[in-house]
Amino acid sequence: MSPQLSIVRDDVRALAAYHVPDASGLVKLDAMENPYTLPPELQQQLGERLGALALNRYPVPSYASLKAAIRNTMRIPAGFDVILGNGSDELITIVSTACAKPGAKVLAPVPGFVMYAMSAQLAGLDFIGVPLRADFSLDLDAMLAAIRAQRPAITYLAYPNNPTGNLFDLEAMLAIIHEVGDTGLVVVDEAYQPFAGTSFLPRLPEYPNVVLMRTVSKLGLAGIRLGYLSAASALLAEFDKVRPPYNVNVLSEAAAQFVLEHADVLDVQAEAICVERAKLAEALTALPGVEAFPSAANFILLRIHHAGLSGAEVFERLLQRKVLVKNVGKMHPLLANCLRVTVSTPQENAVFLAALQSSLMS
Ligand SMILES: Cc1ncc(COP(=O)(O)O)c(C=O)c1O
Structure with missing residues (x-):
């Protein structure tokens, strides 16, 4: 070597x-x-919009107008804001980095999305995978026991789960959120929400330990790399400190803004x-x-x-x-x-x- x-x-x-x-x-x-x-007509209009951008300038780091468009189009609950990531992959990294105290742990059902374990490892956090049942439902007893024993800083629940495709039982998720209580965060990852017919989002204000994450990737915009995350404002402010200041480029920002105007x-x-x-x-x-x-x-x-x-x-x-x-x-x-x-x-x-x-x- x-x-x-x-x-x-x-x-x-x-x-x-x-x-x-x-x-x-x-x-x-x-x-x-x-x-x-x-x-094609929207492609044409998008091209014109992107062509007129000031590529010589950095993005405006508040991303205020794109965030407002996301809040409105995605029905983020009143009083809640979002932070933006270069895909939800980056948001996962931001959450891991922000919570990477010495000895902190990350827990998720497995099989699950590979980036939860990878990002934990890169941030120096221990990853604990709790096997799903054979039918891919949550093994609630095993999840609760692991949370009690390990007190993870971050617990991920993908809703629906990748690669299994199923929605976890809502009551089981609530029991997990309850067990985590004030000792950790539960990231509800709704990457596949557009196809799920349900969402945890309206419940977000009820649970101060829940962080809700989504992406526009599966919606038709995988190429622009844009994810968003919502949580109580004090928590968001901390995550925002870890976010690289210009992490969403002006082309992605404008493309997302344009497409959200045509969300139908x-x-x-x-x-x-x-x-x-x-x-x-x-x-x-x-x-x-x-x-x-x-x-x-x-x-x-x-x-x-x-x-x-x-x-x-x-x-x-x-x-x-x-x-x-x-x-x-x-x-x-x-x-x-x-x-x-x-x-x-x-x-x-x-x-x-x-x-x-x-x-x-x-
Ligand atoms: C559950 C889950 N979360 C997040 C992502 C990553 O999404 P993004 O393209 O926004 O990084 C994926 C991608 O496959 C996923 O399956």
């Missing part, structure tokens, strides 16, 4: 880089992106995705050798039950047929032989289904 490399933290050198596969030429169903673009377009797209999700789930359930789990998100988790084929082999066969899904089989023992597929357009879903069907024939 070169002397320069030995300067880098041992745990960082031991990490595998976050792997993003090259999707060129493939039907891309691995990252929960919205398959729809803006209509995104709502229609999300509705179309929900309709397709029901059709895809039905078609998957009808396929012998495939178990499709219920989803409240824009993706479906499925398990391959095939005497001669593993989930990994089906993943490879799908790739040969130019369809990219996510092989999550190695992420956690509960996900053995599982694949995660984004719900896309009727055309792309049909291509995926046909590819899956032929992949399952040996």
Whole structure:
């Protein structure tokens, strides 16, 4: 090892880089992106808006008008504000950094979103994963016992959860929030809220220990990298000190502002995705050798039950047929032989289904 490399933290050198596969030429169903673009006339208007921006200037760090647009469009409760992140990934980092006292811990059900553990590790926090039940529901007794024993500073609950797609039971979440009490924060991560038909947001004012996080990524704006987080104002003010001052660039800021003025377009797209999700789930359930789990998100988790084929082999066969899904089989023992597929357009879903069907024939 070169002397320069030995300067880098041992745990960082031991990490595998976050792997993003090259999707060129493939039907891309691995990252929960919205398959729809803006209509051409809105693209044109957006181009004009972006072209007129003062790119020579830094963003105005208060982001006051975009925050106001988010508060109004997303119905943030009265008296609550938001802070913005370069995707919710950055917000997770901000929360970890802000709470990284020596010995502090992070807890989340597993399998869950990988960044909770990764960001904890990078901030020097211990991560405690509490396994879900086999049906991917919360193991409430295990969660409460772990919270009592470990007193985590941060507990994450993704609502709905990734990669399982289900919504956790609300009563179980409330019991967890109650158990955490004043000794920690509960981050309710609503990345998939546009497809869930429910939200924790209206309850935010009731729970001073809850931090609610969302992203516009799954809504159709993954490319601009924008997440937002809401919580009691005193807490937000502390998180805001950790946020890099110009973390959202002027192009993303203006693009988000523009699209929020046309939020109805995104709502229609999300509705179309929900309709397709029901059709895809039905078609998957009808396929012998495939178990499709219920989803409240824009993706479906499925398990391959095939005497001669593993989930990994089906993943490879799908790739040969130019369809990219996510092989999550190695992420956690509960996900053995599982694949995660984004719900896309009727055309792309049909291509995926046909590819899956032929992949399952040996
Ligand atoms: C539960 C959950 N939270 C947050 C994110 C990250 O979202 P963003 O694109 O805003 O960083 C994801 C992305 O897959 C996710 O699944």
